[in-house]
Amino acid sequence: MGKSLGIINKLKEKNIKCFETDRFNLDNELMEPYQDDTGYYNIIKPHESSKLKEFFIDVPQRGYYSLFKYFLDGSRYTYKIADMQTADGEYMPIVTAQIGTAICSRNVITGKMKKEVLNRKNLIAFYSHINEEDFIEIKEMIEKCNINGVNFYAIKYNTQTNRSKERPENAAIAKVLKEMHDMEIDLLKDMMKNRKLSSDKMLILDGSLQFLQKDIDDNLFTYVIGVSKSFNPNQRGMFRSKEMHIASALTQLKFGQRTPVMKHTMEANNRVIGAWYLRIRPENMVKNPLDGIIRVEKIAIEDCEKEIGFDTDIINTISYALICERNSTCHGKDPRWCNHLYPVYLTEKMLKESFLNERIFLNIF
Template sequence: MGTVLKVIEKETSGVSFNSYKYCHDTTDRSGIDYDDNKDIVWKEYGETEKLTKPVNLKDAADARRGYPSIFSFFLDGSRYTYKVDDMSFQKNVYPIIAGQIGVGCCERRNLRLQPALLFESKLVIALPDRAFSTDWDGQDQARPLLEKINNSVRLKGRPLIQFNDLLIYDTNKDDKFERKGIAKIQDYMVELEKQLVADLVAAGKLNESNYLIKDGSLDYQKVSTKKNKHALNLSSEHIRNNYRRVIGVSKSFDPTKCLVHGGGSNSNIIANLKLYERTPAFRYTSSRADVDFCIWYLRIREARHTHSIFDGVLKIEKLIVTEKERIHGIETDDINNITAYLINERNPVCYGSDDRWANHLYPIYLTEQYVKSKYLSNDLFIQLF
């Protein structure tokens, strides 16, 4: 058992089982990880034109080649999570989950992608609330434990390595506690993403000529500030202000959750998209915040070159900002313009380097690779425990 676990065991009166340690992200897992997990009902149009069939934007994309793109910033958040032990607290056994988190934003200047305009890297540990003697409603007990953990790590001769936070997952329900620990680390990453976007807006970086592409959905789940001191729960007004010039692009989505109003699935429409075609845009009202989104789907790779019919299809989100947009939808010309520029971000690709190559926009792929390059190796990280 490593130094960190010994400190946790001693300070919490836990009992370690010295379980096998592994990284979830490198372990073979069945199933698909989707960027979203919510039903999206195609009920109302999100654009001004009431389109009844897909729109091909190849000519529009070709016409924009050679001109500066409206996309200047690219944001990606990434995390690796690790099962590092099982410990007994108060006569029950719970998993100890650790994580490496990286959030970075790259900027394109003079047609070249510049790394690390903004970058955050964090190391965290997720413990069950039963690790503490009283009900947890703050960091009163976690803070001194974190200090002792970091002191122990420094004693191992690695002064530059320290853990940034202890996260607490609840054990009130008999859910899968390992997933709860991973979810805490995911929420922590999301808060870093939200803060980075807020920093870009505060610096005046985003405008009509300089959009941000964010990897993944814009529909953030609300996080309790009582249980997460890092939560940045913005008001609807602040969300609209911060995400006015942000486009969310999801590499993977659950096609069974794209529903027709009244029942049934729209997945057939998405599957039948031809290269460079987009679906009509529909409005989606978030159940997590008082904001509306415009959502559409775009094929950037031919299905015959991919493993699955949904490979090469992106889910695209834009926040509906004004009251006029809420009533009438976003201008169809604006959606076509955004989509055409997105098509031109698809090449070159990362053949052989990533199984998700068909769904990558290349600047996002490079940003993701930059973020992951800052991680400690899995072996070194696990050895801390």
């Protein structure tokens, strides 16, 4: 690109000990934690109006239809670019990231997809124990730079865990993810402000809804569901036998079946999320026992949804609409094809193709 941000030299000018290391993609080195690991479950009885005792529920077949017009994805690439030494002798990584959020919409008549909005941001994350005055100067210096049209924003990450057990890179990635989720919330606020969402023009958010901060208005999610391609197969606490893992039951889930809605309460603010699992691919068309199973989440908005449960007919309607979304597939183009919904795949593909090439991006530093 012809220019360099020269972040290491800038830090050394501030008398901050900084060490150049191999620059590499953290997404290839560290396993991202499951997003459905927080909160607690209360599922001795299903959290829906029909108190069925079966764990495998046949979703009623109603002919093809779609409830969904909008598809939201957030993506990120994270990299380690250097290490720094703090004043109290801590040796911590400097992490940079490309993050973005995008919404695609689908024409209800033609079925054609188009870009609704695409936002991008580049971040540099420093450990929070950096001197505050130095950080303010470094932040201003970084955010004034424009490298061939590429801008950067400086943020700080912190780790409250035992650093001998957890790599500090995880704390930096968590901070990057929070920035990305904040961008997703901003998009949802714009959608609600412009009244684009309704009961027949719902939005699918790619991922779990458990990332939400406690101060987010739940009403933003009235016409939003979260769909996760991956989930924690070792999740406990969902059965009377508390040691039983959810995956042990899901291996028996048949195509077109779902589980009951499970009440998931977020401890920080008592937000209630209804979560259920749905198989969208025939078992004989996939390789692994959990392939073709997605996790679906919906936030309880009304008091009756929080206390009594979700309307079973609405849950079945959403579930069948998701089954209808299983085709076309991205088979051969994405290894996660069997858990992907094609409109979400197209949104994710559009967003990721907007990121800078990794080699070009790392050479900026």
